[in-house]
Amino acid sequence: MRLKLSALKPLATLPALLALAGCDTGNYRLFHPLTAVAKVQWWATLFEAGIMSLIIVPTAILIAWFIWRYRKSANAKYDPAWSHSLVLEVLVWGVPLVIVAICSLISIRTTLDVEPYAPAVLAKNPADTAPLDIDVIATDWQWLFIYPQQHVAAIDELVVPENSVVHLRLTSTAVVNDFFIPQIAPMIDVMPGMRTEDTFDTPDPGSYTGFSADFSGAGFSWMQFHTHIVTPAGFGAWVAQAAASPVQLSYQEFTKLAQPTVNEGNKPSYFSNAASNLFDNVVTAAQAGVVYPVPDNVTKQVASLEDGGTAATTK
Amino acid sequence: MATQAAPGAGTRLFHPHFEGHDQISARTLGFWLYMLSDALLFTGLFLAYAVLNNPMGAAGGPIATQIVNPVEGMWQTYAVLGSVAAYSLATVALKKGSMVGVMAGIVISILLALVFLGYEVHDLMGLMAQGHGPDSSGFLSAFFVLIATHGLHMVFGILWMIVMLVQIPTLGFSPNVVARLLNLRMFWQFQATVWVLVYVYVYMIGAF
Amino acid sequence: MQVAIQGPWSPLLGRLTLSAIPYTNPILVGTFAVAALIALVVAGAVLYYKKLGYLWREWLTTVDHKKIGVMYIIVGLVMFFRAFVDGLMMRTQQAMAIGPHSPGVLGAQHGYLPPFHFDQVYSAHGTIMILFAATPLLTGLTNVVVPLQIGARDMAFPYMNALSLWLTTAGAILVMLSLFVGDFSSAGWVGLIPLTELPYSPGVGVDYWMWAIQISSIGTTLNAINMIVTIIKMRAPGMGWFRVPVFTWTTLSTNIIGLTAFPILGVVLALLGADRYLGTHFFTAGNGGNLMLYTNMFWIWGHPEVYFLVLPAFGIFSEIIPTFSEKPLFGYTTMVAATFAIAGISWAVWLHHFFTMGAGADVNGFFSIATMLVGIPTGVKVFNWMFTLYRGRLTFTTPMLWALAGLFLLLVGGITGMMLAIPAINYTVHNSVFVIAHFHCMVLLVAAAIFAGVVYWFPKVFGFQLDEKNGLMFFWSFITATAIVFTAMFALGFQGETRRLDYIFNPAWRPMLWTEEAGMMLYLVSIFYFLRMLYVSLRDRVPVASDPWGTARTLEFLTHSPVPFYNFAVTPQVNARDELAWRREHGLDKAQPEAFEPIHMPSNTGVPIIIGMLSLTLGFGLIWRIWWMAGFSLLAIIIAVIIRSFDKNLGYELKPEEVAAMERNLATASIIAEQPARTPLTEAEAH
Numbered sequence A: 001m002r003l004k005l006s007a008l009k010p011l012a013t014l015p016a017l018l019a020l021a022g023c024d025t026g027n028y029r030l031f032h033p034l035t036a037v038a039k040v041q042w043w044a045t046l047f048e049a050g051i052m053s054l055i056i057v058p059t060a061i062l063i064a065w066f067i068w069r070y071r072k073s074a075n076a077k078y079d080p081a082w083s084h085s086l087v088l089e090v091l092v093w094g095v096p097l098v099i100v101a102i103c104s105l106i107s108i109r110t111t112l113d114v115e116p117y118a119p120a121v122l123a124k125n126p127a128d129t130a131p132l133d134i135d136v137i138a139t140d141w142q143w144l145f146i147y148p149q150q151h152v153a154a155i156d157e158l159v160v161p162e163n164s165v166v167h168l169r170l171t172s173t174a175v176v177n178d179f180f181i182p183q184i185a186p187m188i189d190v191m192p193g194m195r196t197e198d199t200f201d202t203p204d205p206g207s208y209t210g211f212s213a214d215f216s217g218a219g220f221s222w223m224q225f226h227t228h229i230v231t232p233a234g235f236g237a238w239v240a241q242a243a244a245s246p247v248q249l250s251y252q253e254f255t256k257l258a259q260p261t262v263n264e265g266n267k268p269s270y271f272s273n274a275a276s277n278l279f280d281n282v283v284t285a286a287q288a289g290v291v292y293p294v295p296d297n298v299t300k301q302v303a304s305l306e307d308g309g310t311a312a313t314t315k
Numbered sequence B: 001m002a003t004q005a006a007p008g009a010g011t012r013l014f015h016p017h018f019e020g021h022d023q024i025s026a027r028t029l030g031f032w033l034y035m036l037s038d039a040l041l042f043t044g045l046f047l048a049y050a051v052l053n054n055p056m057g058a059a060g061g062p063i064a065t066q067i068v069n070p071v072e073g074m075w076q077t078y079a080v081l082g083s084v085a086a087y088s089l090a091t092v093a094l095k096k097g098s099m100v101g102v103m104a105g106i107v108i109s110i111l112l113a114l115v116f117l118g119y120e121v122h123d124l125m126g127l128m129a130q131g132h133g134p135d136s137s138g139f140l141s142a143f144f145v146l147i148a149t150h151g152l153h154m155v156f157g158i159l160w161m162i163v164m165l166v167q168i169p170t171l172g173f174s175p176n177v178v179a180r181l182l183n184l185r186m187f188w189q190f191q192a193t194v195w196v197l198v199y200v201y202v203y204m205i206g207a208f
Numbered sequence C: 001m002q003v004a005i006q007g008p009w010s011p012l013l014g015r016l017t018l019s020a021i022p023y024t025n026p027i028l029v030g031t032f033a034v035a036a037l038i039a040l041v042v043a044g045a046v047l048y049y050k051k052l053g054y055l056w057r058e059w060l061t062t063v064d065h066k067k068i069g070v071m072y073i074i075v076g077l078v079m080f081f082r083a084f085v086d087g088l089m090m091r092t093q094q095a096m097a098i099g100p101h102s103p104g105v106l107g108a109q110h111g112y113l114p115p116f117h118f119d120q121v122y123s124a125h126g127t128i129m130i131l132f133a134a135t136p137l138l139t140g141l142t143n144v145v146v147p148l149q150i151g152a153r154d155m156a157f158p159y160m161n162a163l164s165l166w167l168t169t170a171g172a173i174l175v176m177l178s179l180f181v182g183d184f185s186s187a188g189w190v191g192l193i194p195l196t197e198l199p200y201s202p203g204v205g206v207d208y209w210m211w212a213i214q215i216s217s218i219g220t221t222l223n224a225i226n227m228i229v230t231i232i233k234m235r236a237p238g239m240g241w242f243r244v245p246v247f248t249w250t251t252l253s254t255n256i257i258g259l260t261a262f263p264i265l266g267v268v269l270a271l272l273g274a275d276r277y278l279g280t281h282f283f284t285a286g287n288g289g290n291l292m293l294y295t296n297m298f299w300i301w302g303h304p305e306v307y308f309l310v311l312p313a314f315g316i317f318s319e320i321i322p323t324f325s326e327k328p329l330f331g332y333t334t335m336v337a338a339t340f341a342i343a344g345i346s347w348a349v350w351l352h353h354f355f356t357m358g359a360g361a362d363v364n365g366f367f368s369i370a371t372m373l374v375g376i377p378t379g380v381k382v383f384n385w386m387f388t389l390y391r392g393r394l395t396f397t398t399p400m401l402w403a404l405a406g407l408f409l410l411l412v413g414g415i416t417g418m419m420l421a422i423p424a425i426n427y428t429v430h431n432s433v434f435v436i437a438h439f440h441c442m443v444l445l446v447a448a449a450i451f452a453g454v455v456y457w458f459p460k461v462f463g464f465q466l467d468e469k470n471g472l473m474f475f476w477s478f479i480t481a482t483a484i485v486f487t488a489m490f491a492l493g494f495q496g497e498t499r500r501l502d503y504i505f506n507p508a509w510r511p512m513l514w515t516e517e518a519g520m521m522l523y524l525v526s527i528f529y530f531l532r533m534l535y536v537s538l539r540d541r542v543p544v545a546s547d548p549w550g551t552a553r554t555l556e557f558l559t560h561s562p563v564p565f566y567n568f569a570v571t572p573q574v575n576a577r578d579e580l581a582w583r584r585e586h587g588l589d590k591a592q593p594e595a596f597e598p599i600h601m602p603s604n605t606g607v608p609i610i611i612g613m614l615s616l617t618l619g620f621g622l623i624w625r626i627w628w629m630a631g632f633s634l635l636a637i638i639i640a641v642i643i644r645s646f647d648k649n650l651g652y653e654l655k656p657e658e659v660a661a662m663e664r665n666l667a668t669a670s671i672i673a674e675q676p677a678r679t680p681l682t683e684a685e686a687h
């Protein structure tokens, strides 16, 4: 059985109205989804809030009304023995049950729709071109994006062409991070020695901020990356520019980059000739016990002006 | 509701002779609950072992088939079961009120437990000597910690028995001492059960 | 086999060196000065008034459940205050460190706390609030109330009860110690893995976190055993299961959760300890370790733990709402069923804390539905409270106001929890401050229940009421502050603010962050009224009747206020579910027993506090790797347990005449009265 999400749309307008009433929501990034995946997430948010409001709001109003109506000084009808009613007791179990059933349907539907490995929404109207594959490696505390087909790589800058589908493979060198671009890509954990995937479609050209959403140590607060959605021509130009970088990304070079580093302002850097098996090498190395330790003195120096301070860890 | 009645002639408001509660049964229930928590502790360790007992967890090192020997483990199993049996004889003697009988049973129980621990220490040392210590892979970590945690429980059991060997002659079969002897029996049987589970899961299933 | 650690180590002091003392940090030096001053004043007062002996004989060595409960509550309040200060520090940092050009003071590049400090602050805040504030406060309340509510003389195992208290206290002291000696963990209250492994946390912080929790959670497990046995075995005659008060029911269910969940926490921390101390590979990313094992095991405990907190809170509401509605609780049976349904389902939902880990849609879907099912029994509770109000006669005393405010917090926390439970939504707000706001609604509901409970039962224990006027001011300022802070935080969640940020990279969040800071100032006002409430009540000490509220319904309000140390001179016979209400209805509530019987009481003992303090030194030795200290403490604990097992003390007996005298002059039996030395029973007398 498939639930018709559209049938519930009127419901969803309630919290949306509340949210939009009178205030500018420009800052509310999650209210402005841009991609098909993000739109499903936002609709799920509205539906869930709407359906739950159907029971939460009346409950709140009733409680408030009873508090007012039955205050002692009001001398309302007082029934000191009333403590049981079969009808009501069936209702208090039954109504929430029905609502949870509806929520469950929404949950299953939308979870399949945005499933990061293979989102069903994107399968509905497949793009004409194959997805763009990008390998993502989180280090302490930067993001490395490798374009295996283009043989280039960039730190703290993700550039993708508009109106296409992007497929990421993600891993981490050291600790667990969480990859997230609000309005665009759903969150997914990035774990050392393991690989996860994330898939999303891209909107019209624009610039956004992505970041780590899972605490990963002292440099975490600075772990953002620029996300640029560009035209196909712009993408070609960007790849060419990166390919012109004198720095070639071998595994050797990578192990240097992966040392704990805070990149204040997230200044991007580019690499040519990215080794095609770099991602797999990093995963295997982590499984074999390679670590990139963060000694206490590094932790202490991050964003600190004491003992030598920031300079040691900031580029 | 039926739980509420109007007071009548026979209604009592106080219960002067109420003697609180039955100490022994409360204590037994408490000990059962403690063992439940201990069982959960072992569940956690079994869980870790189950997750790490695979080639991934072995990280290139040995896995269960290569390091456990179901035959040796069997001698250990006999030692543990023998120890429990000896303790049961001690409880039989307790029913008869025989101090000597109880103490003899406990001494045999301790000796057999020591045999068990001897095997275990020998096994674990042997593995470490071959370079397969708990720090060499996730699987070996889980193996060592599971076995050693059970071993530690056995050590505490032995310690408890030694204390009882002192208490029986000095305090006699006071209610406290008897309660302790009975709880110790439960504890000991429980450790034997855990060992049997370890034996079946780690030594038998793991060996094939 | 022990792993090598960075930095110096000596056999005598382990890793401890002078540099572990943060004497250069002005904030910590200031804190230390204040703490030392308070300690000196307290110690001085105790010595000046010659109360040291009293303190030792009547409190530190007590096995009386009420005194133990009160001490739990004191520990909890002190830790609550400490964790509040942590919260204030976090909010202030985030209000200052906004954008790349924000100035820094006190050695920080932005704001006043560099990440090294900030991360410890939120980790300590979360750890303390959950394990050393909310847990002891609730354990304290259940300790005080449950034996009284079921008409028992004490807990089933009074000695073990004291032991639980001192183990919890030892853990709390360790956390406080980390302020002044070394550092605390910076890996969150959940111990984010593999951040807690040696390569990423080489210092002692994680060890402090780990051992403090480990020691106190042994205390919690013992307390759970004690409570379950007490409730099963020690109910007064006539109290069948269908007459058990709802607060006792929730205590039972919560302690079943405690007993079954805390051992898992113990294991997972021990395995982490093995990784850090012995170099094993349980949770490392490489060498065959599995870090997802940690995350799963932690939340298998962690999720039930939050219901461990909320169920007693629900129990408190279920006592207070009927009392001040002058009506029985609506739907008693469904209430009890809902309690156990919540406890049961809580075991099957842990994965909702990491939907983003990349499990398939099937796994996430299953846990999503399981999570949402909890909403049904919780809803039942809300509706039952609502119908209890219906056609009642409501009086708005402070306990009632706290309870009603708690209901609204539950609704907001519930709707947001349900949203988080949908993976598609979770992928946008996981680890954002939306989550923080969700669970603060819930934990502040718990806090509201605690304040409600403290005000409700305080007169029972001490014989005088807490001042209502200041209590109301405390309530209103606290609740308004909560509304301000957490409404703004929900907004920030939708703006995409991540949790645990030392530095705010998006200046657009400034207005909401400053709104939150304003709320924090109001919290400060609330603390002022709290302290003033205590002061005024202590100054005036208006004595109260055995039922100070006049409309209470349960057994604990049948005995005198202040409760004599033997609880009930004669064990009451239970005739109805709401025994006191029933007696009042039939004009029997003033009835007193005609004759007294001897009362058998347990003697006080110093062993629990000694074992508690030895576990403190054990923990300290382990944290700093001072092996002799750890070894000596462990040995001493074992010896203490063995020596105690040879103890022949059989308790003492109160003679009927003595009881009669104390019943006439209650002050001599109250919680603060000093008792004369009493000779223990001999073997012959006991039989």
Ligand code: HEA
Binding pocket: C077, C078, C080, C081, C084, C087, C088, C090, C091, C122, C123, C125, C126, C127, C129, C130, C134, C187, C188, C189, C190, C433, C436, C440, C443, C444, C446, C447, C482, C485, C498, C499, C500, C501, C523, C524, C526, C527, C530
């Ligand atoms: C029971 C649990 C509990 C409670 C009650 C609170 C209460 C509060 N918390 Fe909470 N908090 C957590 C548990 C709790 N917290 C947890 C688990 C985390 C996650 C940590 C992590 O990320 O790892 C967290 C994280 C957390 C953050 C997140 C930081 C981040 O990740 O970005 C913030 C930020 O504002 C915050 C603020 C507050 C505030 C303002 C309160 C206020 O509501 C506090 C109000 C309290 C008072 C006003 C004190 C009243 C005291 C008295 C009346 C006693 C006085 C006594 C004496 C003087 C002796 N908390």
Ligand code: HEA
Binding pocket: A055, A056, A059, A095, A096, A097, A099, A100, C190, C306, C307, C309, C310, C352, C353, C354, C371, C372, C374, C375, C376, C378, C379, C380, C382, C410, C411, C413, C414, C415, C416, C417, C418, C420, C421, C422, C426, C429, C430, C431, C435, C438, C439, C442, C443, C446
């Ligand atoms: C006392 C504490 C407490 C309580 C009671 C709850 C209750 C609930 N919690 Fe919460 N939660 C926490 C404390 C608590 N939580 C903490 C501390 C964290 C974060 C830890 C960390 O990461 O640091 C967390 C995190 C958390 C997450 C993970 C978020 C993330 O990290 O991404 C989720 C996701 O599902 C969740 C869901 C729920 C749900 C569905 C409930 C439900 O039980 C709520 C049920 C209540 C209602 C639904 C309202 C009343 C019902 C009605 C009026 C009837 C109508 C309702 C229906 C029809 C359903 N919680």
Ligand code: CUA
Binding pocket: A189, A191, A194, C292, C357
């Ligand atoms: Cu979680 Cu890999």
Ligand SMILES: [Cu+2]
Binding pocket: C302, C303, C306, C349, C350, C352, C353
């Ligand atoms: Cu949860």
